[in-house]
Amino acid sequence: MSRDKKIRVKREKRPRPPGKAARRAWEASNERVRDVLHSMAFMGPSLLGVSVFFIVPFLVVVYYSVIRSPINREFVFLDNFIAVLQNSSFQTAAKNTAAFSAVAVPLAVVLSLGLALMLECRIPGKSWLRTFFLSPMMVPVASVVLIWQVVFHYNGTLNAVLSAFGISPVDWLNSAYCQVVIIVLFLWKNLGYNMILFMAALNNIPKELLEVADVEGASPAHKFFNIKLRYLSPTVLFVTILSIISSFKVFREVYLLTGDYPYIGLYMMQHFMNNTFRYQEFQKMSAAAVLLALVMVVLIILLFRAEDAFGKDVEG
């Protein structure tokens, strides 16, 4: 950088004939054009792919969501949306997915932060613990589903253990408790990943700040809420968003455990999508996809705002 500057300064000092200035201007604009061309050449494949596979079809989906049907292309504006919102399977799917995310995401954030803080303390075998906590993320859902079936079945291990404590058995996957099961599975899979994010962020908190706090006799709670949490706020945001995304993927566990038509409490958004696909109801599906996209964008903006308000006085 500095070398570049020096050279340029030298050139500037030398008097130039007017023709050369024009030539330099032309060269500069030439370079800008070349830059644009270069950047396009590098970005091109991805932009093209994203346009073809995501943007254009999504615009078509938006279009589909406001017409009567692919054959009768009459503009009906919100009719499809109203139909979807009144559809009872959609309501069930939306309710279950929202209820699941509303519980699982905060739990995932708090517990993984807890694990990260725990690994900051002086306990033996930390690197092993990190490996163990992270391992579920690498295990395919399909592989461990067998064990989950054994554990959560009515005649399964969990009920056997509970009955030893005198608690009557629960049909975990076919009762109001089903959401508990998938929350456990979700946490099992995702805590490790989030924990790593928090560990990295904790590492980046300036040590001097914490030392000063120690010298001034700040309590651990004070240190946590007034220093650490402030610096962690971008990570909290990121982990929250990531967990929301992963919470939509819990369908995998549900599907592999219970198939296409699970107990009503486990009927997720993806089930709704799959079943609508089977009947090729594109209007319904498009409206659902657009609604979901809108909800996600609003949610992301709200979270960004919240983080801005909370973490704005911290730099870095």
Next chain:
Amino acid sequence: MRKNYYLGRGLLTLVAVFFAFAFLMPTVLTISNSFMTQSEISANYGTVFSNAAGNTNTYISDTVNLKFIPDKVSLSQYITVLIKSPDYLLKFWNSVILVVPIVLLQVGVASITAYSFTRWRGKLRSFLFFFYVILMLMPYQVTLVPNYLVSDWLGILNTRWAIIFPGMFAPFSVFLLTKFMRRIPASLIEAAKLDGSSEWQIFKDICLPQCRSALYSIAILVFIDYWNMVEQPLVLLQDAEKQPLSVYLSTINANEVGLAFAIATIYMVPCLLLFLHGEDYLVEGIAHQGSVKG
């Protein structure tokens, strides 16, 4: 005070050990159960899996017996899977030819895109980057219908390209790799430019070598994500014989639960190997995601 400190540490260790146990158990159990014979599996879990097939005669006891160590270590399940019925291996191969191209192509496309995002800044480009982030954050249910439509138009529905193409352009790697590349000192690139290197040379000889560990960790993350996929094949691949093992495993019937354990174990082997070999890269890769903004 001191006593309290040790008590706290002890308690914390206990909690940590409990968590470690809970996190590790399902994986270990799956692996150890894959070494049991079919009769032992039926004896232990008959009551759970018999309902699924609709026959109630196969089970022996009413409760399950989740066992850690097999009565008799046997490789019979593996022999069946690997030699006697190549059907399962075919499904495994389906997974491989879906996931490996996606990983290679996505990382390849992402590396040049990330270079572009790193090398040239501007209003339009930061808007584009933000757009990629939003796209990355969309749940699969949003992109599913668009994916289906394009595959239909291009006539690749029900072929593996319907999954590979969208996977190739998924913005996740672009996001992560851009974060990595922006850490390369700008002076390095400027110096190369003054030396007369072309953009392609700068990219190939300076950026990529600097990002080697990042590329590896991103490849692991992408691999694990697609190795796990269930939604895409369910919608985009209707033929059962084209389905990857992740979907097929759930359709194995009750009489073959023993086999299922062996297949499940085989299915996690590539992931576990990657994990054991690349854990540090993986951790680094996750840690660098930092925040979504900026």
